Amino acid sequence: MFEPTIKDIAKICGVGVSTVSRAINNHPDINAETKEKIMNTIKEYGYIPNNSARNLKRVDAKAIAVLVKGISNPFFTDMLKVIEAECNKKHYSLELLHIESDEDEVDVAQKVIKEKRLRGIIFLGGLFSHSDEKLKKLTVPFVFSTVGSVPENMNKKMFSNIGVDDRKESEKMVEYLISLGHKDIAIIVAEQEEKSIGMLRLEGYQDALRKHNIEINPALIFPTEDGIGHFSMENGYRTAKKLIESGQRFTAVYAVADALAIGASRALTEAGYRIPSDVSLAGYDGIDVSNYIIPSLTTIRQPIEEMAKDTTKLLFDIISGKREHQHIIFEAELLVQESTCQVCCQTAIN
Amino acid sequence: MFEPTIKDIAKICGVGVSTVSRAINNHPDINAETKEKIMNTIKEYGYIPNNSARNLKRVDAKAIAVLVKGISNPFFTDMLKVIEAECNKKHYSLELLHIESDEDEVDVAQKVIKEKRLRGIIFLGGLFSHSDEKLKKLTVPFVFSTVGSVPENMNKKMFSNIGVDDRKESEKMVEYLISLGHKDIAIIVAEQEEKSIGMLRLEGYQDALRKHNIEINPALIFPTEDGIGHFSMENGYRTAKKLIESGQRFTAVYAVADALAIGASRALTEAGYRIPSDVSLAGYDGIDVSNYIIPSLTTIRQPIEEMAKDTTKLLFDIISGKREHQHIIFEAELLVQESTCQVCCQTAIN
DNA sequence: TTGTACGCGTTATCAT
DNA sequence: ATGATAACGCGTACAA
Numbered sequence: 001m002f003e004p005t006i007k008d009i010a011k012i013c014g015v016g017v018s019t020v021s022r023a024i025n026n027h028p029d030i031n032a033e034t035k036e037k038i039m040n041t042i043k044e045y046g047y048i049p050n051n052s053a054r055n056l057k058r059v060d061a062k063a064i065a066v067l068v069k070g071i072s073n074p075f076f077t078d079m080l081k082v083i084e085a086e087c088n089k090k091h092y093s094l095e096l097l098h099i100e101s102d103e104d105e106v107d108v109a110q111k112v113i114k115e116k117r118l119r120g121i122i123f124l125g126g127l128f129s130h131s132d133e134k135l136k137k138l139t140v141p142f143v144f145s146t147v148g149s150v151p152e153n154m155n156k157k158m159f160s161n162i163g164v165d166d167r168k169e170s171e172k173m174v175e176y177l178i179s180l181g182h183k184d185i186a187i188i189v190a191e192q193e194e195k196s197i198g199m200l201r202l203e204g205y206q207d208a209l210r211k212h213n214i215e216i217n218p219a220l221i222f223p224t225e226d227g228i229g230h231f232s233m234e235n236g237y238r239t240a241k242k243l244i245e246s247g248q249r250f251t252a253v254y255a256v257a258d259a260l261a262i263g264a265s266r267a268l269t270e271a272g273y274r275i276p277s278d279v280s281l282a283g284y285d286g287i288d289v290s291n292y293i294i295p296s297l298t299t300i301r302q303p304i305e306e307m308a309k310d311t312t313k314l315l316f317d318i319i320s321g322k323r324e325h326q327h328i329i330f331e332a333e334l335l336v337q338e339s340t341c342q343v344c345c346q347t348a349i350n
Numbered sequence: 351m352f353e354p355t356i357k358d359i360a361k362i363c364g365v366g367v368s369t370v371s372r373a374i375n376n377h378p379d380i381n382a383e384t385k386e387k388i389m390n391t392i393k394e395y396g397y398i399p400n401n402s403a404r405n406l407k408r409v410d411a412k413a414i415a416v417l418v419k420g421i422s423n424p425f426f427t428d429m430l431k432v433i434e435a436e437c438n439k440k441h442y443s444l445e446l447l448h449i450e451s452d453e454d455e456v457d458v459a460q461k462v463i464k465e466k467r468l469r470g471i472i473f474l475g476g477l478f479s480h481s482d483e484k485l486k487k488l489t490v491p492f493v494f495s496t497v498g499s500v501p502e503n504m505n506k507k508m509f510s511n512i513g514v515d516d517r518k519e520s521e522k523m524v525e526y527l528i529s530l531g532h533k534d535i536a537i538i539v540a541e542q543e544e545k546s547i548g549m550l551r552l553e554g555y556q557d558a559l560r561k562h563n564i565e566i567n568p569a570l571i572f573p574t575e576d577g578i579g580h581f582s583m584e585n586g587y588r589t590a591k592k593l594i595e596s597g598q599r600f601t602a603v604y605a606v607a608d609a610l611a612i613g614a615s616r617a618l619t620e621a622g623y624r625i626p627s628d629v630s631l632a633g634y635d636g637i638d639v640s641n642y643i644i645p646s647l648t649t650i651r652q653p654i655e656e657m658a659k660d661t662t663k664l665l666f667d668i669i670s671g672k673r674e675h676q677h678i679i680f681e682a683e684l685l686v687q688e689s690t691c692q693v694c695c696q697t698a699i700n
Numbered sequence: 701t702t703g704t705a706c707g708c709g710t711t712a713t714c715a716t
Numbered sequence: 717a718t719g720a721t722a723a724c725g726c727g728t729a730c731a732a
């Protein structure tokens with residue numbers, strides 16, 4: 001099958017290649033008639049400009065990329081939807097990149113910057129501590145989204161980040177549980193790496209307990225299993241099972257992600273617990289499904305829409321030189337729903 | 351910042367560019383020592399080959415693309431996970447493309463084939479009737495995945511498709527509901543376009559009713575709303591509300607997607623129905639969350655893992671010339687869980 | 701307003 | 717085993 005290039009089109013139309021180039025790139029210096037003629041032949045012959053060749057020459061591309069670590073996380077796809085819409089509004093095209101949890105997002109970003117003529121990058125998920133040296137290699141502005149706190153040793157002038165204060169919000173949730181009279185609060189926590197989101201939320205849990213003079217019982221801290229997705233429902237289910245089998249006394253379960261909480265709800269139900277009358281259950285994230293399940297899940301609702309909008313807006317502002325790098329913390333909302341209640345309403349267990 | 355090209359590296363090492371090219375592309379004809387020296391300087395200077403330039407020259411790329419229509423659908427992200435893993439096994443790289451529901455997937459595919467040197471494409475979602483002419487323009491093999499039936503007028507030699515028989519499986523579900531004694535089965539159906547997945551599942555519903563001599567009551571067919579995601583929980587919620595407000599008598603609700611069913615479950619619960627004792631609820635897809643919610647959802651479980659594996663395997667086989675295009679239908683499983691029961695256990699309503 | 705010619709960074713071909 | 721050089725398809729300075 002014949003795949004015409006810009007030269008072929010030029011030859012067919014009896015014009016020079018630059019004229020064709022001008023036609024397809026909406027340059028002003030071109031006769032309306034010639035342009036129309038060219039556009040017609042382009043359509044007729046099904047000519048498609050080769051993007052690789054374009055990228056090789058172009059300086060300017062009106063394109064950004066989103067680099068997602070863990071695309072199956074509904075939290076990210078929700079963000080993605082909004083980001084895509086914002087980009088369309090600005091007539092920017094969006095390159096979607098997905099990486100495995102063991103790849104280095106900055107390395108990948110570097111490559112794609114070279115390949116495309118990107119003007120900026122949004123990181124979704126991942127990150128925690130990258131060396132300045134590495135970040136310096138990214139020649140376009142970038143924003144770490146859904147990242148509320150960054151390690152102290154990073155140079156904050158080099159990047160933006162937007163997110164909620166995981167530690168504080170987590171504390172908020174646990175304080176709420178305490179206010180309901182809960183003292184034996186089990187926690188299901190993912191990702192035990194230092195400074196990970198999971199760790200921050202665990203620290204918030206500990207903060208709350210300390211603040212209210214409740215002893216931290218290590219036997220109530222249940223890390224998720226490796227190898228099956230730290231934020232998956234299956235992992236929440238399995239980990240909750242371990243909790244139940246441990247024989248520890250608890251009146252509330254706090255899972256550091258809604259997906260984990262949903263998995264836990266099944267384990268608890270199967271073991272005969274009723275939620276919330278026997279045990280209160282709380283999550284974190286505020287993903288869509290949390291509002292529809294029965295009972296609906298008490299959770300920390302991250303302002304997905306606002307965060308996503310602000311992320312893109314900030315990136316565009318930095319690109320156009322309107323703003324410097326920012327470090328924006330959003331307030332999350334304690335969303336009290338049906339899965340939690342006063343401990344006194346609960347049947348004593350163990 | 352200095353961004354070295356292949357020429358710079360060559361100069362620094364005192365070799366020709368072709369030698370550097372051979373080093374980075376693992377060509378056999380190269381001295382081990384020179385190669386090592388080159389690789390070292392590459393690392394030292396942080397050289398990254400420009401992919402656009404590569405794609406421009408290269409014939410061969412060991413890369414395929416997945417074109418997803420509706421990335422927020424958990425069903426697709428589940429598939430995606432498996433496809434990614436399979437590609438890694440084969441040492442193929444994977445380009446992820448996302449398109450809006452109103453874009454034409456074949457057009458997008460065409461562009462990216464030109465840009466990259468792809469060897470094949472997997473379509474996830476979308477499709478239903480594309481003209482032969484258009485498909486002819488795709489110069490690499492492609493597979494429509496999760497598509498069980500294709501319009502008669504399409505030339506089946508040009509493409510592969512893999513999926514379940516939506517109409518038949520849907521019928522299976524409704525027959526099961528009928529076997530439980532249900533006659534007044536409301537259906538929540540998405541995407542009213544001809545030959546869409548939603549329509550196929552609706553046809554299956556009608557087939558089942560006809561087969562068992564139950565009159566099809568149009569007042570029990572509830573299409574989802576436009577403009578908010580035809581397969582979203584919110585839409586399931588709203589549509590179920592309409593059903594409830596309609597005052598129609600029903601003993602079972604069948605939603606043509608699990609997400610819709612989950613939304614419906616909340617609407618039903620809020621209206622005072624207990625599931626399944628007051629009303630049975632059934633979904634379709636078998637997404638993860640259906641197994642964890644309470645009550646777990648009776649659904650048609652599509653063999654996600656197998657379908658995804660087979661999709662990639664088939665594509666690779668076609669690429670390597672081992673097989674012709676195939677049209678593979680998988681059996682889905684009627685997964686009976688907690689959300690359905692005999693109608694006689696149910697309280698009469700209306 | 702239009703056309704010519706060069707170069708973007710890389711790989712493939714052909715010498716050596 | 718290695719190097720020089722011609723493409724790849726396009727955008728753009730510059731000339732016309």
